[in-house]
Amino acid sequence: MKGMLLSSAAAGMFLCAAPALAQSDVAAPRAAGDDQGLEEIIVTAQRVQESSQRAPLALDVINPAELIRQNVVRAEDLSRTSPALASSGGGGPTTVFFVRGVGNATVNAYSDPAIAFNYDGVYIGRPSSTSGMFYDLQRVEVLKGPQGTLYGRNATGGAINVIPNRPRLGERAGQVTLGYGNYDWLTGQAALNLPVGDAAAVRVAGMMSNRDGFLSDGSGKQREYALRGQLLVEATQALTLRLGVDYAHQGGSGATGFYLGAVDPIFGATGFAGYSFTSTGFDRTQGLRDPRSNALQSSRFVGQVGRTGAVVDGVPHNDNNYWGVTAELDYVTDAGTLTVQPAYREGKLDYAFNGVFRTGAVKETDKQTSVEARWAGNVGPAIDYLVGGMYFDEDIDVPFAVYNQSTLTPYQNFKTATESWAGFGKLTVRPVEKLSLTAAGRYTSDKKRFDGLSQVYILFCGNPAPPQDFCPTLPFTPLASSAAELESFYTSRGIPVTPVPLYVLPPVAGGSQTAPFVLRSPIAINAGLKNEKFTYRLAAQYDVTPRNMVYASFETGYHAGGFSFARGVESYAPEMINAYTIGSKNRFLGNRLQVNVEGFVWKYKNQQYSQFGYDLGNPPSTVFLTRNIGDSTIRGIDLDVEFKATRNTLLSANVQYLDTKYDSFVYFAPNQGLPPNTTCAFAPTTQTTPAGAVLNLFRVDCSGKRAFNSPEWSFNLDAQQTIPLGTYKLMLQAGTRYRGESDSSADYLPYLRSEATFVSNASVTLSSADDRWFASLYVFNIENNQRLVGGTTNSAGLISASAEQPRTWGVRIGGKF
Template structure:
């Protein structure tokens, strides 16, 4: 790998050596629109929990503005990945799947944890099913790559994504937008900001997003399929000034989505020999990729349906005490989900069943953080805080049509409750050693408690009957803790060049699988010896890593060009991997520790403002993410194999041209991205699905009369209509990526 990187690394080093002042890692559309002739614009971020210029923030990060989202027609987080270096955001059947620098997790159940934290206005959103909602009245999205174990806590071994919405301002303003596109797409959004006196400001935002299914039904039934959407979302915010030194920001939000959860096709749509466990990619048109032709021999599929609802109330309190500022951030959130879906369930190469599943569940979470940060311009700046998180879930999975392997008509997982509790204390300080050199040290101590009480039941009917049915308990509890830390330094080579280096650690809590330990009583549930499992099977250990990173952010050519460089190396221990497997004749979803993994890479990106009307963006990532010690079954070694969604290199280029004529302004832009091939692994089946190299092109065209309050934007995404699977599971179900999308949007602002 070192040999292969020799020339790109030297090139990146040469670019960094020639660079002058720093710039942001990801140029936003707002900056494109507002860039003046004197160069690129700065971006203010809160990646380190206090405001700073992105160009002076010692973290590899990307920033996307709300204007960029609207210009590209992006409505959900899953649609953003192709604009982010070394990031995959996949809209899986069970929620948003985040992969950063090859680090991911596939346990989306209520007992699992992601490897990257997803936050909404600083509030951690625990469940992947609740992360891929409408992006409503967004100011910006900050994507932090690499472990964020000090300031953001557990479950940030891969990084963190923070969606930051607009807060009320002391200005009367309004905005509205309507959009139409293919797949019968219809969208509308609106915002109203009203100052109420000198102390109070209110802001309301609403959005509606509907489109038909991307999938075609080739099963011989009249049913519609999934990857459709019927979303509605609203948020009301109020900012109250409490004297001259304190303020309170309150947010209340809610959203619903009615959809079809049958969002998958067979892996045979992409791979030959998938049934035999030796999948080989083959070419096919998009229409074939998106057609579900699986016809189960054991059941007639039903019409799938799904309904989700989410709501939340949050508060941010800020009090300037003079030498320091006190911050409080807290929220209560609730997420409900009900659906019926039709699964593809490959039991063996010669036997693939159709399975209908009903699900009903509710998740509630509360989080509170109290933090204090120093003010002033002295040599020492510091912040410290306390954090508390509590999650409670109850759910019921019911599978039908599995009589061929479990000999009962119904197979269910009732759980009430699953709980997770996390507490942490953290602090970070930065000392200005000289006018140019700063040193940073941070630490966090976290304790996590998880517990679940439920069962695996074998039933003759949809409702459990103790007289005729059997139940095997699922009962476990675990407590883990970890100290994570960060040491770093950053230095202004010149007024225009910023370099940094850091060593950091990350941690993801341990957990448990289905089952119980025979002869024990856990959470008041007795576990008979005959159904018990071993502790080594039931529990898995925390995931930890140590990260080494160095980078440079620079501006040059009279502030008309930028370059951002990051090199990194991770050492992972006990990487957590999840998948379905048959254990003692029973289908179970299990997580195991993958032993040791290594991740190293390089990221280079930036912007060139060639003329006041011509702008180029570029990006290059190199990545080597592989297992160094891992045996999925205790016999076969996967040492040297790639981690999931870890292409060895990705190249991206963008160009935007502005043309003015007769009091009109046109902006045309194109973004191209080529990714090397990568793999999606199913360790429980000893299979890796290899996706070949693929290119993707997006384009947009915007028109606005000079000085007008409205504009029209046309966009197209995935113009080549190249479709790869977002996910593939151990039962042969694959979720296709988004097809070619295009639309036209009209925006008005006051």
């Protein structure tokens, strides 16, 4: 059946519509008489310039027109352009990336992303610092699979390369694009290239995106702008220097989310009988701060506090600023080319968000310094080589972070430091004509330091064990700006704040089974880690003809360990991946038909996974932590087809099939009377904390389940027709994006599963025949399908979830000179 589906998808891809494989504006010259064929796309995915059709690896290339057409403003929007990529926004400015089911939910400064994000050749350490970059670009490259040899660090699942347009010598040119749409969405991009004499040029560019929030409570609004300036100097024919500086501001607010449903325990004649889920029936644009949402939230009984009345009233906001400076020196000699790129980047973040929280708020400063040097050359026509090294230093200072969950609130302050060194090299040998053999390797040494304190406050109405205690006037955790303010709030009301649960103390020591109290549970971490790893790649490529080749490779990937604010599970180990790949890239029919296919098997070891869970404190606290959960196997096929049926007709399809399974996946949940709400197998067990206390736990085993964010079928289909009208032309575009159902929660609950959806788009563009100006009408998400992204249960038993964007439409105009 799966084979039939794959065949049907391949047969039907010329009849359907979807986002095209993008074309870079840096293209190799076409052969004479080849003007009817497809363009060659020049990429730098292997740190050298080459045609994407000659690179023996899987990558998607997205051009600037496609980024504009798909309304890509933030990194999270990139998932619309590639079937292999799943990206979503987290709390505040963070973005979570998964490629073919590999990734992690890096939504705080504790951990590093498993997908390397590179901007203008510079590795970006923080997933919260990927804003304000998607304008005046050459292209975006999405590399699918571990990048353990040539890219940055921690590229277990792949890399995203955002490559800006560079200054062009001797060229005076500019361009501008403006757009307006529903939700009062105003967008704009502009760029200006100016020569400075014969040997220098400057390029300045900027963007802005302002719109109202998609949700009924006004959350999710954008107030963003960015600027970039570059200077290119060709000092001699051999020596070129480029300097770049950029700045971005992210305002507005993150989306609060919506209430998907309520989860309640069921009790029968013999006791506990399971959990029930009741859908709220709320629209996915009804935000958590909407009065109707808060009415439901406040009606829910919270057993730990013994009352109803919780609300979400923290106001989300973003006030985040980013800037960076980089230099790139290229020195060309007869023996090879030296490239040196130093860079410095800084982010100052001040944001608040909701989700499962009454409010979460963070103030953070991120600073990173990096230097990368590469030497690329050849030994005759049969040997190419590249050697290089990289230094990366990152310091993060978080003087304030609070995550108010109404019943549990940690106040955190911490500093982290990362120092990473790497040396890498690649050697390609052509022993006979048409055959290329490649060996590449990278040694990485990571040193990390974490020093901080989390003051956790847990509110109780007496003993949490049955029988139920009731505290109808006990205040929920207030929106206090500090731990001292929270303590004063409760002690002034006669509610003790204590480091020991009162229900475990005898009355003579102040204990009580029924009196309310606040448990103060500090978590201090002062620790360091050092990880070292050698990763490598072996590949073979055979050129059957100048336009047809086959390749095979084996590659390893590595992602360093890190820390969590969690007692007993403060740190986690590195994860590794082994990737086996075989593929073929082809052009047929006089360069009018492109067919690329790749099959792959990934073995994912010691996988890191970030989620809400419980630490090994006594009693345990709810924390957001990263753990090594086990191993998985990921198999799949990628099929990319592009067909220029006529001079003015372009059809394309990108299809991905995934077969994923966790070979081992085990985690632990506290045993406080009721079993965990999960479809995975579980059994009671115990663990001993570092302090010697014995905790009652459930061992949850999700082995055999499919990997997160890995739908079985995904595809993008697109059709584009150009109609010449004398000195004008009309371009019609239509496309659809399909994602099968997938899981993003370790509980594997059916109502938290992302449903299968189609999201279609269309546009009509009138332009001059020479593309000097254009005017376009567009609609995105014609079906108004808002695919579920994920959800988490809050203290009142309500699932706070998030979804993709609703239908948008508008007009764009632009021109260039």
